Amino acid sequence: MNKRFSYLSVLTLVVFLLSSCASYHARQGNRLYRDLAYSQATKEYQKALGKKSIPQAQINLAESYRLMNDLSKAEEAYSKVVQLKEVEPIHRLRYAQLLMRSGKYEQAKNYFDQYLGSQPNDHAAQKQRQSCDSISSWKQDSARYTIEVSKLNTEGSSFSPVWYRDGVVFVSDRNSKSKTYQWTGRPFLDLYYSKKDQSGNYGTAMPVQGDVNGMYHEGPATFSSGNDTIYFTRNNYVKRKAVKSDQDVVILQLYEAFNKDTTFRGLSSLSFNSNDYSTGHPSLSADGQTMYFTSDMAGGEGGSDIYMIRKENGQWGKAQNLGKQINSPYNESFPMLWKDSLLYFSSEGHFGQGGLDVFYSSKNADGSWSMAQNMGYPFNSSYDDFGVAMNADGTAGLLSSNRNTQNTQLDKIYSFTINDLRFKLEGIAVEKQSQLPLPGVVVELTNRKTGEKEKVTTGEDGKFFFKLNPNTDYSVVGSKDSYFTNTEPVSTVGKVQSENMFVKLKLEMEQIVVNKPIVLENIYYDLDKYDIREDAAIGLNKLVRIMEDNPEISVELSSHTDSRADDKYNKTLSQKRAEAAVSYIVGKGVSSERITAKGYGETMLVNRCANKVACTEEEHQANRRTEFKVTRMSK
Incomplete structure (x- = not known):
């Protein structure tokens, strides 16, 4: 009896010690979690959960991985959260979004349905659920873009490129000697510049010179048309000390600096910054008088939104939200204005493939913006896609994404080319009876949607060629003296570009012979x-x-x-x-x-x-x- 009692006492003591130890690590994890030190909090939560099941620790572990963008670990941790009796609707939504980001759309639909069963009025979640049914149709146009990994990348993160002089400026955490950002466990971000050589190859990236890069984060930037002023994102700090908002968060603000002897000096905060909310990701109009940026200021559509602000008499005016055509209840960010007519940006809330997708909107004559359109696959993926730089003619550029990587915490820069995927109409005019090629036929192509016309005349081989837009009906009219004018319909509606890029047409011309039946x-x-x-x-x-x-x-x-x-x-x-x-x-x-x-x-x-x-x-x-x-x- 004494031995048995002694054994039970030791067992009880071990359980007590394990429980106490688990509680200690959970408390440590909670402290780090509150301090936004997620990379450290995950270690403490793992220790706690290895000794005891603590529901809140499991929830915080899953959320830490999500906020760190460690998608595989976040998905694994959330798969356990949704099994807890303490599970809440938001947890099912988070899990559905994570499944969607890893391309598991069928599983994601199940958890979206569970979430919407209790939150039927969440229209943004309804869009994400509907997006899961649209993936196959998006992937039909896979030949539209050519995407390649850029040589600008190193082992760390690189993203948000912007054209500058003869090269590109981008954001990177490649400086291993920098302080560690406790949120991610990686170095703080700085701005780098890489110059292109005469062969079009990027040289070694170097930190932007001057007062721009500091001790904390520097982020997406833009330049005035003459490259004499840089506007960029950075953490708000004064005299080496970060300034926090009322919610105890180190916010982002927009700064400007001026180019003096190849370095940027005279750093100053923009007048519309605030200690109550973040501003960042600037993009500038050609005349430098209008800026588009991201902010989570109060009064928006939800999450972070995209705003526009004008400079009047040398002073920035009042920021204006771009409205529901652009913004959603979720996050919109990384705006890029192209030739003052197209706005590219990323969104979690519009119809997308998962995570951040890149969208574009056209500027209307009255200054408003058209409904956002998804750039499609493979420009977008189920992962985060953002930070676009488009070339002058709109046919190629650079894109940021955490796709195709074993570590989704790392963003990379990709080059892209927009392929000319208009269908090629290859036709031949022939004499109907002999079927021989017929020269001298005037062939007119009419776009039945716009009324636009094109004309060519066949040569000795009778051949003619046109380029056709997707999802468009056309008529092709062949005419020649002493021949019946012949009209044939041609349509690309429903045709899949990646499967068939050619439309063939034989235009038969019959000679007019009076009194011939x-x-x-x-x-x-x-x-x-x-x-x-x-x-x-x-x-x-x-x-x-x-x-x-x-x-x-x-x-x-x-x-x-x-x-x-x-x-x-x-x-x-x-x-x-x-x-x-x-x-x-x-x-x-x-x-x-x-x-x-x-x-x-x-x-x-x-x-x-x-x-x-x-x-x-x-x-x-x-x-x-x-x-x-x-x-x-x-x-």
């Missing part, structure tokens, strides 16, 4: 009837189009029967059918002066099937036909 196919009538059937209207519409395309011709439309039935009856029936067809065509807008009706009955058989000759049904059918012939051509 031409059969109109598939003109059928019910027995003993002459009213126009629905299927016959299709064939007659072709003649309507020929008459519209060739206004210089007049025609005779003739109807023919087979030899079965009385000759007089057949003549009368064919005349009524011809008149019905002409009436239909005139009803479509063709002048009655350009078309006449003629019923020939059985007087112009095309084979041996005269009266009392035994023939097959197919032979009789050949005689039952509708024809037209050109009777006159006006100049």
Whole structure:
């Protein structure tokens, strides 16, 4: 008994010590968590949870990894959080978003549904749920961009490039001698410059010279058109001490400095900064009088929003929120104004693929902005995509992302090229009877959406080429003297660019020969009837189009029967059918002066099937036909 009692006492003591130890590490983790030292807090929470199950420690561990952008560990930790009885709706939303960012869209939909079951009015979450169903359609256009890793990168993070002089300035934590940022456990961020050589290769990146880089974070920047002023993001600190907001957070602010002898001096804070909220990620208009930036100031749509501010009489005015066309209840950031007409930015709240996606918006004539449009795949990924620099002609640039990396805490710079993915229409005009190439055909392409027209003339090979926009209907009209003008429809609607980049067309041109009969196919009538059937209207519409395309011709439309039935009856029936067809065509807008009706009955058989000759049904059918012939051509 004494031995058993002693054993139980030791066991109880061990459990008590383990519990006390777990509580100690959990408390340490909570302290570090409150201080935003997430990289250190995770170590303490792991120690605590290795000894005892503490729900709040598990929740804080998961949130720490999420805030550090360590997506795989955050996903693993949140998978345990959603199993806790203490789980809250926000935890299910966070887990769904993490699953989405790792490309697990089917699993993500399940947790979005659980979250929306308790929070049905969260429209931003509804958009994210709907986005999970759109992934396959986005990936259909995978040939639209060419994305490559830039040589600007090192082992650390590099992001938010901006053009400067003959190279690029970007943000990086590559300085291993810098102080450690306790949030991420990595060095603080600085601004670097890399110059391009004559071959277009970037040289070794060096810190931007002058007063710009300090002891804490320096972030995304922009330059005046003459490169004499830099506006950039940095932590708010005075005399080497960080200034915190009322919420005990070290905020971001916008600063400016001036270029003096290749270094930036005269550092000063912009007038619209505040100790109550962050401002950052500047982008400047061409004249330097308007700035777009990111802020989490009160009164926005939620999270961080994009704002615009104008300089009046040398002073910055009042910031204006860009509104719901741009901003959402979640975070919008990293604006980049291109040629004062397009705004590129990143968002978590619009329809996207996960994390931050890059969007663009066009400036309207009244100064407002169009609804944000996703840049699509593979410009965007399920990870964070942001910080765009676009070249002068809008065909290539640089992009920031944490995709394709084993460590999602590290951002990298990628180069991109926007490929010309207009479809190529490759056509040939041929003489209808011989099928030989026909030179001298004027081919006109008309965009049926915009009315825009293009013309080419075929050479000896009869070939012609056009470029077609996606999801657009066109008409192609071929014309040549003494030939019927021919119109053919062409459409790229529904075509997938990455699967088929060519549209082929044979434009058959038939020579106009006066009084030469031409059969109109598939003109059928019910027995003993002459009213126009629905299927016959299709064939007659072709003649309507020929008459519209060739206004210089007049025609005779003739109807023919087979030899079965009385000759007089057949003549009368064919005349009524011809008149019905002409009436239909005139009803479509063709002048009655350009078309006449003629019923020939059985007087112009095309084979041996005269009266009392035994023939097959197919032979009789050949005689039952509708024809037209050109009777006159006006100049």
